[in-house]
Amino acid sequence: MEVSSSNQKTIERVVSQRALQMGSSFPCQICVVGFLCGVCIASLFIAALTSFGTFEFGRVSLSMGITPWNSSSNIISDPNTSIELKETERKQDYDNNSRQEQDGHRIALLYSAWSSMLRESSDVADEFLRSVGLSRSTLPNAPYLENCKLSSELNRRLDNQAKNESFPPWVSWKGALDTHPASSSNEQLKDFWHQETSKGSNPPWITGSDGENYPLTRKVQRDLWIHQHPMNCSDPSLRFLVADWETLPGFGIGAQFAGMCGLLAIAIREKRVLVTNYYNRADHEGCKGSSRSSWACYFFPETSQECRDRAFELMRSEDAWAKEIVTVKQNYTSKEIWAGRIPRRWGNPWSYLQPTTEINGSLITYHRKIDRRWWRAQALRYLMRYRTEYTCGLMNEARHTAFGKEAAEHVLASLGRDWPKV
Structure with missing residues (x-):
């Protein structure tokens, strides 16, 4: 028994030493490390599969817990119903496009x-x-x-004057035009119609209130019309100023307007009837008949046809030229036409203008050209009083x-x- 026990201990010792030697060898170490790595990789793979399955299961459970199972959810998930909805939307789009095209x-x-x-x-x-x-x-x-x-x-x-009458219809349209303080400076109009007849008449081509127009606009426009439309164009005492529009190269329509306003001012001061003649901007096929090359192609003429005929008749008379019954643009200097005095028979209505000229942040209530601006506005308003057809x-x-x-x-x-x- 003792031998057996001794032999057994010897065998265990030998096995232990052998195992120790094998464990300390390099190939054995590699096997151990490989085994351990395989165990780790297998563990991680199993853990990942477990987590993914849990997540998917949890998501399905959560979704089923939130979304109620009713008829509407069932319709939306129905593929046939989805197709019907898309067809309805497509038809609506087609109808809208068709309506827009129509x-x-x-x-x-x-x-x-x-x-x-x-x-x-x-x-x-x-x-x-x-x-x-x-x-x-x-x-x-x-x-x-x-x-x-x-x-x-x-x-x-x-x-025009009405038949069998001396005045146009609008002379009977009364208004308070002579109440402005500047009207007291008007001179007696010997060659004009009787003042009482035209007093208070409203020219129909002026619209808006007096506050929307320049001061004394209605009165000035009425007086200009009376001056340019005398009762008897054959009156021997009547004088005329016949003038072409500016035609020099480089003169735009603004310069033409300014020049004609100066000539109208001269006619008013000299008590002449202004008659405009050649207008180059009307010299085209659009202006038919007698309106060809005339201001009358675009706007009503500045005076009556009787006075125009009388003025052109006087231009063929040497006696009329000698007595200066008729004059033309060449009788006046450029300074008189472009920078001459404006009519003062209406006083100083431009002094009532609201200042609009600004210099260094201040509105200038008066400057030396404000009177000419007022006059040009009045002259052009008269010349453009009525548009032609x-x-x-x-x-x-x-x-x-x-x-x-x-x-x-x-x-x-x-x-x-x-x-x-x-």
Whole structure:
């Protein structure tokens, strides 16, 4: 028994030493390290799979816990219903695009119809309307277009003496024009109509309140019209100033206006009737007949036709030239025309002007050219008192080009979608 016990201990010792030697060897160490690394990688892989599964399971559980299971969620998840919704949206988009296309066509149709009425003759316009299925009775009026023929006839009646009468209709339109303090300085008008007849009459081409116009505008405009439209153009005491518009190269329309305002001032001071003659900006095919090369192509003439004829008749008379019954622009110096004195028969109305000239941050209440500015405004307002039918047409075309399509859109919006069927 003792031998056996001793042998057993010897064997254990030998095995232990052998195991110790094997553990300390390099190949063994590599195997151990590899085994341990494999255990770690396997552990990490198992842990990752476990976490991912837990996350997916938790997400599904959370989603099912929040989203109620009802009929609406069931419809949305139904693929057939989703297709129906997309088809409905596509149909709505198609309807909207179709409606916009129809509206654009209607706007273009109305704009073209207005264009034909504006630029073509009556017969050509009617033919175009028939070709597009329209007529004058179904065509809405363009709100920005003026009836040029009607307005021209009305203005012509207001600018001439009525039949069997000595005065135009507007002389009976009374108003408080002679209440301004400056009116007390007016000189006696021997060559004008009787002051009592024209007293208080309102010239119809002046619109707005007195506060919206220059001081004494209505009175000055009335007096200018009376001066330029004498009762009897054949009166031997009547004198004339016949003048062409400036035609020198480099003279723009502003310079032409300034020169004619100076000539009108000379005519007022010398008690002459101003008669304008050649106007180069009207020398084109648009100005027809007697209005060719004349200011009367664009605006009503500055005086009556009787006085124009009388002035041109006197220009053929040597005696009229010798007695200076008729004069022309060449009778006056450039200084007299461009920087001469302005009429003072209305006092100093420019002193009532609101100052608008600013120098170094201050408004200047008076300067040496403020009187000339006031006079040029009055002279041009008289010369442009009425537009001719030709100028009215030009203004219609300009407005039509500027906002005709926009106006057509607004007009059609008020008519509804039945036009042009109705």
